[in-house]
Amino acid sequence: MSMVTSFVITLIECLEIAFITLLISQTKVNKPTVITYGSLGLIGGLLSAFYLHDILENYEWLMYAILSSLFLYLFIKNKEIVAHIKTHVDDISNSSSTVLFLTAFFIYGRESFEIFSNLFLNPNASWIAAFFAAIVAVMIYMFARDSKIKVYIFKFGYWAYLAFAIWFGYEALEHLHIL
16 A cells, blocks of 8 residues: 555655646746756755654654645635636746745745655655656656646546545544544
């Protein structure tokens, strides 16, 4: 099960990174600047997960409960969330470089933290499965970036949110030893 969990969590977080990158690439923001800030965020997420995983280990169930709640919220609010995110991306693209840095650093850092905290917290986590999930996410991003499929991601993608909400809810209950 940990191999599947490692793959699924990494794939979801990498797809979120890809989604954010796809949105940012459609704005007027200086792309090399965002790549630099985002890369720093990814490294920051890795380092914070590495140094904080012992502290967070007893609260792993909470991470899964929060993820489950977040995906349930995204499933319910999906129709409005695309416009909401686009508004924020447009606002950020017109902001100062400090706001852009903080936004890119913390968004990419948070996603990176979620990937690596899962891998560090679970002694049975599969780094190989996580690596393949990242490769799959990159391939999906490369395909979606130049494809008309972007329209369908938002049209039908919200069903994936419900599936992930159920999956992470199950993981939370399993970590609480309820299941």
